[in-house]
Structure formats: structure tokens, C-alpha cells
Amino acid sequence: MFKAKALSLLVVFVMVVSLFAGCNGGGNEIKIGAIQPISGQVSAYGTQTRDAIQMAVDEINAAGGVNGKKIKLIVEDDEANPEKTVNAFKKLATQDKVVGIVGALTSKCSLSITKEAQQRKILMISPSSTNDTVTSAGEFIFRACYNDSFQGQVVAKFAQETLKAKNAAILFDNTNDYSKGLRDNFKKKFEELGGKVVVEESYATNDKDFNAQLTKIKGTNPDVLFIPDYYSTVSLIAKQVKSQGINAPMLGADGWDEITNNAGDEVIGSYYSNHYSPDAKDADVQNFVKKYQEKYKIVPNALAALGYDATYVLVEAIKRAGSTDPVKVQAEMMKTDKKYVTGQIKFDPATRNPVKSAVMVKVEKGADGKLTAGYAGTVNP
Amino acid sequence: MKKNRIFNTITLLSASVIVFIVLAALLFTGIIDEYNGQLLTLAGIYIIVSLSLNLITGFTGQLSLGQAGFMSIGAYSSAIAMMNFHLPLVVSIIIGGLVTAVFGLLIGFPTLRLRGDYLAITTLGFGEIIRVIMVNLETYTGGAAGLKGIPSFSDTGDFLKDSIIKFSWVYVFVIITIVIVNNLINSSPGRAIVSIREDEIAANSMGINVSYYKIFSFTMSAFLAGIGGALYAVYFGYLNPVMFWFLTSVNFVVIVVLGGMGSITGTILAGVGFTYIQEWLRFFKDFRLVIFGLALIIVMLFWPRGLMGTNEFSIVKFVRKYIRKEHEGGSSKPSKIKGVK
Missing domain, CATH: 3.40.50.2300 (Response regulator)
Structure with missing residues (x-):
């Protein structure tokens, strides 16, 4: 009995679904x-x-x-x-x-x-x-x-030209293609412009403790610290950066989008590249x-x-x-x-990548005590 | 006996050919469009991997949560065989199966000491290890960005023709897998495997080499899952370790449990249903996965032992009954179909 009922239920269900699925718009x-x-x-x-x-x-x-x-x-x-x-x-x-x-x-x-x-x-x-x-x-x-290669270059350019950084440290995720791609391109551009990457440290996705890497980074006393990763990991790293006493500004890329809702005061003063800033006066x-x-x-x-x-x-x-x-x-x-x-x-006619400018934003504390991402400049290709 | 066997083989062979011709004709005329053709092919791959899992879980009684791990070994090794060593398609697929079988042998050893939940956790860990290795072996697997440009079954640019050829390949392997699993289960080693599921101690005291058959079943299962993985790689032409994470393994467990542990026909039914229903529900938009979950709950409520339990639907029996009926004038009422033979 039960089986028969269930079966008929199923049949009706399938029929109703296919009825709706059959609807098609006009020309x-x-x-x-x-x-x-x-x-x-x-x-x-x-x-x-x-x-x-x-x-x-x-x-x-x-x-x-x-x-x-x-x-x-x-x-x-x-x-x-x-x-x-x-x-x-x-x-x-x-x-x-x-x-x-x-x-x-x-x-x-x-x-x-x-x-x-x-x-x-x-x-x-x-x-x-x-x-x-x-x-x-x-x-x-x-x-x-x-794309990723452009973004890495943008951050490198910004670090040199706006922040006047000479020595950079990089902390990246070597199991993530996004993080690695940014690392490569940042390094290339930064050194091309005359800067020096003094230390590179890596970790794996889902790592929670970065103190060993950060101790090494602290010893080299960099001007900026580039952390190309998504906001969830960055918020963890940032806390440990500050507790280690590293005061160099942190830099990031578009994976940092939403960081203002996911991290505390330790990310104030950091910069990251993004596709747009909702605060821009445009x-x-x-x-x-x-x-x-x-x-x-x-x-x-x-x-x-x-x-x-x-x-x-x-x-x-x-x-x-x-x-x-x-x-x-x-x-x-x-x-x-x-x-x-x-x-x-x-x-771009060869690659169909848009040739467009990137926005650099700075994490600041707003008037209401919440973190906001303020517009810090535009970097043109 | 011999006459019986010939009759069975002919019936099964003609049944599978008829099903193939019908499906291919439907694809060709566009009654089954390309989208549904894709689902049908995907369902075929799901059936192969689920059958391999059913061999371990349904027939041997060992819960495995690492089937996606086996699948990914097969997928990547066959892709590498094709791309780096330029081996022909069939050879690469078989290599995928063989490499996976070696890993199945390795993972088979812990099963001698572990049972139930403990084994499930071990296989789960195994699957995750494989996934992480695939992410890190960047030179061969493309790492987290994935592996692109795997040669396809057919790449003529004629989409209808391509989809029929792809479907045919997978269909042939589905039939081979069904034949292998069915013949295995109904052979002497198969009986030994089933006896392990029923009662390990009793099986042991009856003189069955439990260790041997457990490892045998794991290796065999890994081989089939590897074949499934290889087909998956060739079919999609793109691989990413994310495709083989632990929820993929869970999907196969769902198919096996849904179809009935220890039922080949059940797995086939559930494999097709599982693939199709998820896609049909697309019109529900955001509630799609809720409805899908609900459907699973309803099935498990009404059929606690899965759609088929441990029963099988046998074409041979069906045909025989039909023939007998013709002879006797339809006097015997068809009783419940049970068992293959």
C-alpha cells in the first residue's frame, strides 16, 4: 500500500516538474x-x-x-x-x-x-x-x-611609487594557484622597478599558525608585507603580524574584498588592490x-x-x-x-583581457567605529 | 547447463544492444537532446563508480568513504598517460584502472584490522590525502588551477556526433562493469565475499581466507573506480582536485544506499535517478538542493533498505518467464523476482 502511494506520489511529482520544465518563452x-x-x-x-x-x-x-x-x-x-x-x-x-x-x-x-x-x-x-x-x-x-598577473604588478607599482617601499616581504599560500600567481608577478615587477624582495615565506591552505614564518620576516625588517590570499586567512595572519610587533603596512589583492567585515583593528593601515571602491567619488x-x-x-x-x-x-x-x-x-x-x-x-585584441585601471584601497576606521575600505588611488596599466 | 549459459549470454547481449540502439536513436533524432545526453553519459560514469563502491560496501560489507580518491587517481593517471606519454585512449583508460588497483591493494591492508566506522575514517583520510597530493603535484596535475586540454573521445566539432560517440564509449564500459561485478558476485570468490559481509567469524571458520578476499575486493573495486575516473577525465577534458573532494565520495555512498546495498540493478537505478533529479530540479532555483534532500529523505522513509534492497531485476528471468508463459498459455502468475539466477 505504502509503496503504491509513494510511487504515485513520485510519478505526480515528476510530471509536475516536467510540466514546468516544458515552459518556453516566445521568440x-x-x-x-x-x-x-x-x-x-x-x-x-x-x-x-x-x-x-x-x-x-x-x-x-x-x-x-x-x-x-x-x-x-x-x-x-x-x-x-x-x-x-x-x-x-x-x-x-x-x-x-x-x-x-x-x-x-x-x-x-x-x-x-x-x-x-x-x-x-x-x-x-x-x-x-x-x-x-x-x-x-x-x-x-x-x-x-x-587578471592575476596584472594585479600583482599593480600592487608592486603602488608599493614603490606611492609607499616608497624598498624592501618587501611576501607571505603566501603555496597550495593555491591564485596566491602563487600573485606572488610571482609582484616579485617580478617589484624587482624590475628597483626594489628588493628580502624574504619569502609560505604556508598551506587552512594553516592556522604563522608565527614561525613571521619571526623570520620580522628579522629582515621589511618596508611592506605582501599577503596575497583571501580575507578569511588574511584576518588570521594579520592578528599574528601585529602581536609579533611587525609594523610594516600589509598589502593584499582582490581576495581581501570583505576584509573589513571579517577582521579587527589590526588590519587598519593596510592596502589592497580591488576592482572598484564603493567610496570612490565617481x-x-x-x-x-x-x-x-x-x-x-x-x-x-x-x-x-x-x-x-x-x-x-x-x-x-x-x-x-x-x-x-x-x-x-x-x-x-x-x-x-x-x-x-x-x-x-x-x-586587448590578443588576449581579450580588459586593459583597465585598478583601484587601491586603504583600510581605515570609520566615524562609526567600523572598519571601512577607503579609496587610496588608482593605478593605471 | 551449457545450453542455459548460452541462452543467458545471448539474452543479455541482445538486451544491452537493444537498449543501446534505442538510446542512440533517441539521441540521434534529438528526442534526447544534448543536455540530457550529457546527463545520461554522466549517469553512466556515476554507475561505474557506484558499482565499484557497491562491491566494497554492499557486497563485502566494508564502508568506504574514499571512492572519489580512487576515482581521481584513475582520472589523473589516464590523463597523464595520454598527455605526457601520448598513449591511445583505450590503453590510457586501462592504465588508469591498473594504477588505481595498485592503490586499492595498498589501502586494502588496513581493512584487515579495521571495521565499520574506523575503516570509514581511514578511507576518508585516504581520499583527502590523494586530493592534497594532486594539488601539490603541480607539474603533472596542474595543481589547484586544474588540468586542461585532456584529449576527448571525439572532437569533430559536430556536437551531435560527438555526444553520441561519447555516450557509446561510456555505455560500453558500463556494460563491461555490470558483467564483471555480476559474474564476480555469482562466482565462488563472490560467494566468499558475500559471506564476509554476513559474518566474518563464521566465514573464517568455514575455511574462507577472509584477508585475501577483503584485499581482493578492495583491489577490484579500486580498478573499476579508476576506470570510472578515467572516463570522467576524458569526458570532461578538464580536471580539478575540487571535483574529487570528500562530498563526491559521499555522493557515491548515497547512490549505493539509495539503490540498495548489495543490489546491482538498484545502483543502476539510483545512479540514473541521482544524476537526473538534481538537474531536473534546476527550475526550483534556490530551493533546488532543499527539494533534492527532501526527495532523499522520502525515499529512505518508504524504502529503508534502498530502492531494491538486496533484490535484483533479472532480464534473463524476465525473458524466461515470458517464454514459459507463451508456452503454457499464461497460467502461472509471475512471482516476485529475486536473485539473478
């Missing part, structure tokens, strides 16, 4: 896909980026759409897992038949689909995959952010932050801003092309040269 719309980690380890980033993409699409549709058609956004969850990303991509490519995809968020997920996106001529613009090799799959793969930035805050009640992070920009870059290229023919849209994408929220975006 009077342009479909765009988004692959973002809505669940999984980095869902905090994924949901913010998705909201920003949705906001961009809503704005475009409210303004009359593109070439007389509305944009339809189809969001798929990749769980920050390459396997699920491929599934999501296949669905968007073969069932929804999207023109372009905004995604994926993490580099590993992007890398798992670039080859097929290129083969299928689906325009892919990743808002935030900074790994250098993401766009090397072919001419249909773009990104809205700068009108585009202020306009975006205001709209986002009204809609979702939080200050958008850099990934949200990048997602917003990536959507606009893609849709505007479709608009200029006047069709959804991938080759035409691709040609228009290459002609992009406009100021967006995260700065001027113009694609």
Missing part, C-alpha cells in the same frame, strides 16, 4: 545565461553577483530592451563545482540556446567550459575569473576583470551603489560591480551588432571602449 526575446555559484562554498559572492546581473538586465528591459526585444536572463547554479558548471553550460547552450553567458565566477569553473563555449560560438564573459589562462581558449571568451560608481542598495539593502562588493559591468558589455555589443549572430557580436565586443562602474573597459 521576441534575447536569451542570456548566467552561471553563478548560488549554493556551495562561495555562494555569498555568487548571490551578490547574480543580483547585480539581474539588476542590469531589469534596467535594460525597463529602458526598452535591445533592438526591440527584451532580454531574458536564465540563471543556473554551478555550486562552485566544475562538473556542475559543465551541466549548467550544456543546459544553457542546448536547451535555452543562449546568445551569451555571464560566468562563471571562479576560475576553475570558467576553465571547465571555455573550450566548449568557443566551439559552440557562445560569447562568454566571466565577471571575475582572474586566472591568466581563462581567456586563452579562443576569441569568444572574454572577462570583465583584470558618478557611475555612486549611481550603481545607490541603486543596488535600494534594491538589495547591502553595499555591493567588487564581484557584484563586475557582474553588472559584464552584463552591460555583452548586451551593448548585441545592441551595436543589431543581431544575435555570434560572429557579429564578437566583433562588436572587441570594439568596446567605454567607462563602466569598475573603470574603463577596452579589450
